[in-house]
Amino acid sequence: MSQILIVEDDMIIAANLSLQLTKLGYDISGIVCKGEDAIDHVQKNHPDIVLMDINLKGNIDGIDAAIAIHLKNEVPIIYLTANHDDVTFGRAKATQPYAFISKPFNKINLQRTIALVEEQIKEKEHHQKDQVLDNLEVLDDRIFVRHNGRMVKIMLDQILYIEAERNYCNIITKMGKFLVVSTLKTLENSLSKSSFLRVHRSFIVNVSKLDAVADSHLEIDRKVIPISKTYKEFLMERLHMI
Known part of the structure; x- marks a missing residue:
């Protein structure tokens, strides 16, 4: 099963996410509350998927953290958001996330979204495997x-x-x-x-x-x-x- 990093500054939500994902059989790579910590964690631990809250407290938000992460790592990012304004969505969309999960989330939505993302990852790996045959x-x-x-x-x-x-x-x-x-x-x-x-x-x-x-x-x-x-x-x- 995939290893998932949770980036969420609300510890109650983060703990709930961790509990639900663990029950679904996923490994939790870590829980961090700041964008800077997320960048560092991905660099050192290379999780399979990042669940990224958009509205993080601190110097950078989740979108800025995702941009910094993708400069060195192509880890799939799923955004967690309660903000649906067009400007925020446009900024987030530009980082090419694999999916969005709206807050408050439920177990079924969480499970299905991550399952779909895992399928996208597998398809990408198959495509890369076809590419490698030429090299x-x-x-x-x-x-x-x-x-x-x-x-x-x-x-x-x-x-x-x-x-x-x-x-x-x-x-x-x-x-x-x-x-x-x-x-x-x-x-x-x-x-x-x-x-x-x-x-x-x-x-x-x-x-x-x-x-x-x-x-x-x-x-x-x-x-x-x-x-x-x-x-x-x-x-x-x-x-x-x-």
């Missing part, structure tokens, strides 16, 4: 990536790790890095689970290349890579099998 071809033991106008062969055992960069990924090898048009999820689904493992929302690692594993990070070729709690259990199980 990346994955075979049993190698991949071909488009680099400097030609398709370059990279053996899978040469890959150290893969790092997400918005809708692109950097494939890191000893020879250098190769930028491909793909989400990390698309690459994760294309690569062998026996050799490659997701350890963070932004990283896939080649398990055979691990140099060290600590409580909150691992190391590959002197690169320190964070380990998320979500993926740590799978990593440890995988290491015990080796």
Whole structure:
């Protein structure tokens, strides 16, 4: 299920949202009450969806926060609003949100809106997967990536790790890095689970290349890579099998 960040300065509403979403099976990435905190949280935690109140207290409102978030992250935003004036709607619409939820919300409206947004996300990922076929071809033991106008062969055992960069990924090898048009999820689904493992929302690692594993990070070729709690259990199980 999706991880959702709640940005709401009314703590009663925020707590109600968190309770309803948890009952529906969603993970709450966090609850913040200021736009500045939302920007910071998205940058550090990369939630799947942001529920953003438009009328936030503080220096910036929800729309300004969404604009700042989208400068570095393309996380889907659902606006929460009790304000229906045309000027506010126009500003919000310009940020290309996935949906609006009017206050006061009800459980059914919340559930259906998020379900529809998840469908939009899946459709976008499928579209990006179709796009990546023109830039990346994955075979049993190698991949071909488009680099400097030609398709370059990279053996899978040469890959150290893969790092997400918005809708692109950097494939890191000893020879250098190769930028491909793909989400990390698309690459994760294309690569062998026996050799490659997701350890963070932004990283896939080649398990055979691990140099060290600590409580909150691992190391590959002197690169320190964070380990998320979500993926740590799978990593440890995988290491015990080796």
